[in-house]
Each structure stands twice: as C-alpha cells, then as structure tokens.
Amino acid sequence: MAPIAQTAATRRPVASLWIGPRLHYLNQLCLLSHVKHGHPTTLYCTEPVSNVPEGIIVRPATDIMAVDMEIVRQTSESFLSNVFRYKMIAATDAIWIDCDAFCHRPFPDGMQNIYAGHGFRGALNCGVVYIPQQGELIARLLDYYDNLPDAPAWFNKQQRKKIEKQDPSLPQAVRIYNAERTAFGPQAFTYFAQQTGDYDKALSSDVLYPVPFQLNDVFYDPYGRVEGHFTEATLSVHLYTNGTKPWWRKNPPLANSYAARMCAEIGVDPAQALEE
Structure with missing residues (x-):
C-alpha cells in the first residue's frame, strides 16, 4: 500500500476502536480518508x-479504559465501542469515527455537536459523534455506563421482563444487552440527548449518513449513483460494514463502484485485505 499524501493543514483529531487482529480494506480506506x-x-x-x-496512530485501548473481553465475548464488539467512544471523547477531545465512516470533507474546527439522525428512523446514530468533553449529555452517558441500572429508563414492560428472566449471576451489561442489542448505542444516545435538550442540536442525516442503511449495496454497484445522495453539507459517508453482504466482504469491489473509486483515490488495494 503506497502512503497517501496528507494535506498541509492539521485538523481536529479523530479516533476509533478496533477489536481483532486484522482490518478489512474498507476499514483501511475509511481510516486513511481522515488522514x-x-x-x-x-x-x-x-x-x-x-x-x-x-x-x-495506534494506541492500546487500555489507554482509555479497562477492557473486559469476557463481557465483549458475551455481548459484541459494538457493546464495547459504544461505551468506549464517550470515555475516549472525555479523555482526548477527539471526534469518534466508526471504522466504516468515510471522510468526504474535513470536520469544521468549530463544530461542537457532531451527530445526526440515521436512515429512515428518528433515532440518533452515534457512528460519528462529538459532544463537548464537559456537559450534561456526556456526564449522563458516562454515568449510565459506569452505574448500570436494573433496566434502562426507556425500556418498556416487555424489555424489562426479558432482563428479569435472565440468570441474575450474569453481568448486568450482558443482561441488558440480551434484552435489547441497541440499548448501549443509538437508544441510549437518543434518550439522553432528548433528556438534556441536545436532540434538537442534531445535524441532518445528509451530513453524516447520506445513504440510508437499507440502500448500502449501492456502494458496490458500478452503475450506482452514490454521489446523488450527497449534499453540500455532507462531511462523512457511512459504509455500514455491519450490513454488507458476505460476497462484498470477501471479494474486491467492481470497477467504477464507489468503493473501488475511493480505494483508488486513497491508495488502498482491496485484494490485500479481504475478509478471510
């Protein structure tokens, strides 16, 4: 892989988390797009x-927080990353980026609330997020993760029953996760942003998630018009690798598809980092 040319300007730091021994080419692409x-x-x-x-820049995750891999094994990588991102922001003041968020334009220096609605739903996503290091929103999120409740405040009766039916010896994080997989991600972020009045500060979806999740195959279509989803406000393009079909993960993208064009632009060889 040839090193890419970095722009002269030094902008705000961004950071992400990786769990595993090897990156996929789409992750390499997205990280390097920020560089x-x-x-x-x-x-x-x-x-x-x-x-x-x-x-x-590679750093151990333990620079930010202690990592209990046993809980990760009982939940998912997304559980850890959902906790990690706010602790990382509080510690470093960097912008959180998922490893499948492609940088279309640099993040403005003065932008203080970087998060947006997602797809066709009203929930906020936290795949790309920055909130001030000190404030009510980050304080409530960190308190939630550090002092897990018997059940999240927004859970309905059915979700609460799912927690109650589980083995009480399980870690509380595992019991909540088993009841609702997104209880540590978009659900928590949306709930606390509503409680603090930060929900109304959200960016429009075209800024960070211009292509809806349901249409993510368009990134691999050589005849797709991905850029038709973009606006002048678009900063980041989420590629949604968690929803990518296995064929696209195991094979290089077709010529002229958005994924192939961006790899050529950034200098990533997909064939060298396919899913095994």
Whole structure:
C-alpha cells in the first residue's frame, strides 16, 4: 500500500476502536480518508493488528479504559465501542469515527455537536459523534455506563421482563444487552440527548449518513449513483460494514463502484485485505 499524501493543514483529531487482529480494506480506506483530509487519526486496539496502514496512530485501548473481553465475548464488539467512544471523547477531545465512516470533507474546527439522525428512523446514530468533553449529555452517558441500572429508563414492560428472566449471576451489561442489542448505542444516545435538550442540536442525516442503511449495496454497484445522495453539507459517508453482504466482504469491489473509486483515490488495494 503506497502512503497517501496528507494535506498541509492539521485538523481536529479523530479516533476509533478496533477489536481483532486484522482490518478489512474498507476499514483501511475509511481510516486513511481522515488522514488525507489532515485529521490526526488514532486507532485504539484491544490486541496487535497486523495491517494498520501507515499514517494511522495506534494506541492500546487500555489507554482509555479497562477492557473486559469476557463481557465483549458475551455481548459484541459494538457493546464495547459504544461505551468506549464517550470515555475516549472525555479523555482526548477527539471526534469518534466508526471504522466504516468515510471522510468526504474535513470536520469544521468549530463544530461542537457532531451527530445526526440515521436512515429512515428518528433515532440518533452515534457512528460519528462529538459532544463537548464537559456537559450534561456526556456526564449522563458516562454515568449510565459506569452505574448500570436494573433496566434502562426507556425500556418498556416487555424489555424489562426479558432482563428479569435472565440468570441474575450474569453481568448486568450482558443482561441488558440480551434484552435489547441497541440499548448501549443509538437508544441510549437518543434518550439522553432528548433528556438534556441536545436532540434538537442534531445535524441532518445528509451530513453524516447520506445513504440510508437499507440502500448500502449501492456502494458496490458500478452503475450506482452514490454521489446523488450527497449534499453540500455532507462531511462523512457511512459504509455500514455491519450490513454488507458476505460476497462484498470477501471479494474486491467492481470497477467504477464507489468503493473501488475511493480505494483508488486513497491508495488502498482491496485484494490485500479481504475478509478471510
């Protein structure tokens, strides 16, 4: 992989988390797209990662928080990243980026509330997020994760019953996760943003999620018009690797597709980092 040329400007730092020994080419692409736009880009890792591209700063995840991999195994990687992102912001003041968020334009220096609605629903997503290091929203999120309740305040009766039916010896994080997988991600972020009045500060979806999740195949279509979803306000393009079909993960993108064009632009060879 040839190193990309970094812009002269040094912009706001961004950071993400990786759990596992190897990046997929789409993750390499998205991380390097931030480097291209001058953002110092840090990847926090729970173990050594064999193929982090040159230009990415690698740090242990334990720089931010203690990592209980047993809880991760009982839940998912997304559980840890949902807790990690707010602790990372509080510790470093960096912008959180998922490893499948492509930097279309650099984040403005003065932008203080970077989060947006997602797809066709009203919930806020937290795939790309920055909130002030000190304030009611981040304080409530950190308190939620550090002092897990018997059930999240927004849970309905059915969700609460799902918690009650589980083995009480399980970690509380696991019991909540088993009742509702998104209870630590968009649900928590949306609820606390509503409680603090920050919900109304959200950006429109075209800024961070211009392509709805339900249409994510368009990134691999050589005849797709991905840029038709973009506006002048678009900063980030979420590629939704958690919803990518197995064929696209295991094979290089077709020529002229958005994924192939962005790889050529950034300097990533997909064939060298496919899912095994």
